[in-house]
Structure formats: C-alpha cells, structure tokens
Amino acid sequence: xxxxxxxxxxxxxxxxxxxxxxxxxxxxxxxxxxxxxxxxxxxxxxxxxxxxxxxxxxxxxxxxxxxxxxxxxxxxxxxxxxxxxxxxxxxxxxxxxxxxxxxxxxxxxxx
Amino acid sequence: xxxxxxxxxxxxxxxxxxxxxxxxxxxxxxxxxxxxxxxxxxxxxxxxxxxxxxxxxxxxxxxxxxxxxxxxxxxxxxxxxxxxxxxxxxxxxxxxxxxxxxxxxxxxxxxx
Numbered sequence: 001x002x003x004x005x006x007x008x009x010x011x012x013x014x015x016x017x018x019x020x021x022x023x024x025x026x027x028x029x030x031x032x033x034x035x036x037x038x039x040x041x042x043x044x045x046x047x048x049x050x051x052x053x054x055x056x057x058x059x060x061x062x063x064x065x066x067x068x069x070x071x072x073x074x075x076x077x078x079x080x081x082x083x084x085x086x087x088x089x090x091x092x093x094x095x096x097x098x099x100x101x102x103x104x105x106x107x108x109x110x111x
Numbered sequence: 112x113x114x115x116x117x118x119x120x121x122x123x124x125x126x127x128x129x130x131x132x133x134x135x136x137x138x139x140x141x142x143x144x145x146x147x148x149x150x151x152x153x154x155x156x157x158x159x160x161x162x163x164x165x166x167x168x169x170x171x172x173x174x175x176x177x178x179x180x181x182x183x184x185x186x187x188x189x190x191x192x193x194x195x196x197x198x199x200x201x202x203x204x205x206x207x208x209x210x211x212x213x214x215x216x217x218x219x220x221x222x223x
Contacts, residue, residue, distance in 0.1 A: 009151070031209075033211070033212075040120075040216070040217070041216050041217070042115070042201055042203070042214025042215050042216050042217055043154075043201075043212075043214050044214070045211045045212070048210070048211070088153070088154065090212070092209060097142050097159065097161050097205075097207075098142075098144065098156060098159055098169070099205075099212055101146075101153055101154040102153060103151070103152065103153035104153050104154075
C-alpha cells in the first residue's frame with residue numbers, strides 16, 4: 001500500500017504570513033494532485049504536477065513536485081482568510097484507478 | 112458545470128437500520144468512489160467501481176456494500192448501521208483516462 005504523509009496536520013497563522021505544506025512518500029508517483037476542501041463541501045482540485053522538479057504557480061500558491069516524484073510541497077505567500085481549508089495531496093501511480101490521498105493539512109488563517 | 116450529487120447532506124439513523132447513500136455524476140465517468148472522512152484520518156477508500164456492475168474493495172470495506180446498476184449512479188449501503196459508522200461520506204468520480212477527481216458535497220451520517 002502506498003502512503004502519503006502530510007505535514008503539518010494543523011496550521012494556524014495570521015493573515016499575511018507565509019507557509020509551506022509538505023507531502024511525502026517512499027513511493028514514486030506518475031503525478032500528484034493538490035485539492036482544497038472547504039467546510040461542508042467536497043475537495044476541489046487546485047493543481048496537478050506531472051514532471052519531476054516541476055513548479056506551478058496559482059496566484060499566491062506555489063506547488064512543487066520533487067525531482068524523484070516522491071514528494072511535493074505547497075507554499076502560500078501572504079496568506080489570506082480565504083485560504084482557510086483542508087489541503088489534501090493525492091498521488092497517482094501507474095495504472096492504478098484510484099488516487100492515494102494524504103491525511104490532509106487543516107489551515108486556518110486568522111484576520 | 113460538471114457535477115457529482117449526493118442524495119442527502121445530513122442523515123440521522125438508528126443502530127441496526129439499513130442505510131442507502133446515493134451518488135450521481137453527469138460526466139459519463141467510468142470510475143466512481145466512496146470514501147469516508149474522519150478527523151485526523153483523512154480520506155479512506157471504502158469501495159470503488161470502474162464499470163457498471165463492477166466493484167472493488169477499498170481499504171475499509173467491512174460493514175459496507177455497493178451497487179452500480181447504471182454508469183451514472185453509485186450507491187453505498189450500510190446493511191446494519193452501527194455507531195462507529197458515524198462519519199462524513201464523500202462520493203467521487205473520475206475518467207478512465209485519469210486526471211481530476213470530482214467530489215460530491217458529502218453526506219454527514221450520524222448513527223444513534
């Protein structure tokens with residue numbers, strides 16, 4: 001069974017601060033996705049990274065896929081209260097039909 | 112706008128009752144999934160289906176069964192609900208070609 005470990009599990013910061021969330025595995029993934037889940041809703045895809053070393057930016061969010069495609073990070077610059085939510089990473093491996101999800105990072109940005 | 116819909120947002124049942132959770136997707140996806148989400152445990156896969164009438168066990172299938180009679184509909188069944196099945200249940204669908212997984216809004220089930 002492939003596992004994805006996310007850290008930290010909880011993060012509470014003030015508006016304007018920067019933060020990084022990590023997603024690590026001992027397994028290689030063909031791609032890695034990041035989702036955000038707001039209270040009372042299902043997760044929604046933010047980004048997919050495919051190539052080792054790839055960096056993608058989505059406004060104040062920067063996603064990076066590790067060179068060996070075993071890990072990923074999400075960096076948020078100048079966090080805002082609207083960034084509050086549960087962030088989930090999910091790995092896709094080979095021909096597996098299902099994604100492997102990390103345990104999530106609950107982010108709270110205080111005004 | 113693509114959608115995955117779930118039959119109920121909130122559900123309260125008694126121990127021993129049979130519970131049906133319905134999920135419908137309008138994207139003609141082959142793959143459909145049922146997860147439960149509990150604090151600190153992330154998303155745990157209960158069952159998934161990659162075709163009509165096909166099903167495969169996920170990581171925690173005990174106490175659950177599923178039905179997929181039509182491509183767009185995937186049902187989760189709790190034959191005899193127990194209090195430890197109180198949870199948030201999320202349905203999702205995904206194309207056979209991979210890519211984004213689309214989730215429903217979830218059903219928060221409470222078993223008393």
